[in-house]
Amino acid sequence: MSMQEKSEIISRLSKNMKEYRSKQKITQEELSFRSGLHRNYISDTERGTRNISLEALEKIAKGLEVEVEDLFKRQ
Incomplete structure (x- = not known):
């Protein structure tokens, strides 16, 4: 997998994650609570700066x- 393909996957995940969260009108803090992950982890993932595990996904x-x-579909 090339770096460009990896960047596209991370970008799509980040964008979709933020869109789903916004549609539900929940904060990163609320998603953190629901998922059991730290708010910084949610923030980093939405910004595309974290390479997350399958468990976290x-x-x-x-x-x-x-x-x-x-979370990976083109929208």
Whole structure:
């Protein structure tokens, strides 16, 4: 996987995560509570500065009440 492909995946995840959170009108703090992850972790992920684990990805999806694959779909 090239760096550009990796950047596109991270960018898509970050964008979708923020969109789902905004649609639900919840803060990063609320998503942090729902997912059991630190607010800084949520913030870093939304900014695309963190390479997250699959476990964290699953927790975020559950916190947003979406499927993991929804976080990677082009919208």
